[in-house]
Amino acid sequence: MTTTDLALTELLTLSDSGQWHRAACRGDPNHEAWFPYPSQDFDYARRICAGCPLLAGCTEYAAQTGQSGVWGGREYDRGRVIRE
Ligand code: SF4
Numbered sequence: 001m002t003t004t005d006l007a008l009t010e011l012l013t014l015s016d017s018g019q020w021h022r023a024a025c026r027g028d029p030n031h032e033a034w035f036p037y038p039s040q041d042f043d044y045a046r047r048i049c050a051g052c053p054l055l056a057g058c059t060e061y062a063a064q065t066g067q068s069g070v071w072g073g074r075e076y077d078r079g080r081v082i083r084e
Pocket residue numbers: 008023024025026048049050052053054055056058059070071072073
């Protein structure tokens with residue numbers, strides 16, 4: 001199984017915040033949208049993040065734990081923001 005086969009919230013269980021069940025991306029079936037190729041936009045994921053109650057904590061989590069993919073409406077590469 002690759003990373004993109006996992007639901008994003010399965011990755012989010014790494015957090016101890018206990019709030020990830022409120023994530024707007026929970027159960028989202030479009031896994032690839034959260035790990036876009038450099039040539040792809042991530043408008044789909046960004047729109048979902050914009051309505052998520054965890055947005056602020058999510059970006060902090062991604063930066064602090066070195067995540068890649070779309071988190072909190074931004075794209076990260078090993079914890080560094082590469083696209084907003
Ligand atoms: S801000 Fe985006 S990536 Fe983070 S939990 Fe919410 S929907 Fe998921």
